[in-house]
Amino acid sequence: MLSEPVRLTADASGEVDSADDYRFIRNFIAALDAPALDGPAQNVFGQAQFKVYRNTVALGALDALRANYPTTRNLVGDEWFDAVAHQYLRAHPPMQPCLLDYGRGFADFLLPYASAAELPYLAQVATLDRAWTDSHCAADATPLLIADVELAMREGAAIYTHPAAQAFWFADTPAAQLWCASRDGAEELASIEWRAGGVVLSRPLADVRWACVDEATTALCGRFVHGASLADALALEAVQFGTQAAGAALFNLISCGALTTAIPGALL
Secondary structure (H helix, E strand, C coil), X not given: CCCCCCCCCECCCCCECHHHHHHHHHHHHHHCCCCCCCCCCXXXXXXXXXXXXXXXXXXXXXXXXXXXXXXXXXXXCHHHHHHHHHHHHHHCCCCCCCXXXXXXXXXXXXXXXXXXXXXXCHHHHHHHHHHHHHHHHXXXXXECCHHHHHHHHHHCCEEEECCCCEEEEXXXXXXXXXHHHHXXXXXXXXXXXXXXXXXXXXXXXXXXXXXXXXXXXXXXXXXXCCCEEHHHHHHHHHXXXXXXXXXXXXXXXXXXXXXXXXXXXXXC
């Protein structure tokens, strides 16, 4: 037990002083990283027993990083990942009680470590791990289906990227192929060819979908970010990549559930 019990000040009515209450909570949070400097429980936070709380918060943050970046961890192993995760925790302790969003800057933080370890794709893989979480938590919207294309073309309807849709193109590494293969459960990744690649993620229904795609598909996805008719987007796509590639790119996006007619801000 703590040798000095924590008591908050009560006024004549028996109500706890809200200012003391606020200071205690503020100091408790601050003391997770360093001893509190003021407040009614000043002496308590410096006791050795308080390390239990620090360790609990640190463990929760590390577990969140492991859960939020599973593919990154799979590629480098637990020991390497945990060593860098501890460094990230020291530099960027969690600032919110919900840890689902913790580690949003982890991909950028990885860059010098990945470079030193000669893993130029690792930060990009971490970017895709974060993208999976963002797609998982994105708003719902009814996806555009193959059966909807004819009517959408005829009416010139505005098509948008699904709120959960994201497209990435990596020109210098096979990060997309490595990430997709690992997420698909592949155990042998050494045979993956070193070449450029892209990936599209979306969540048209309950589960996040992903697929390795070509540059044309990632480019077409970007043409719908602010809304565009299928005819206009495909025409621009055909100029850059050719008619056949444009058609295949549209099929890829629809297959992933990456498009919708729902207007952003008025989603179903």
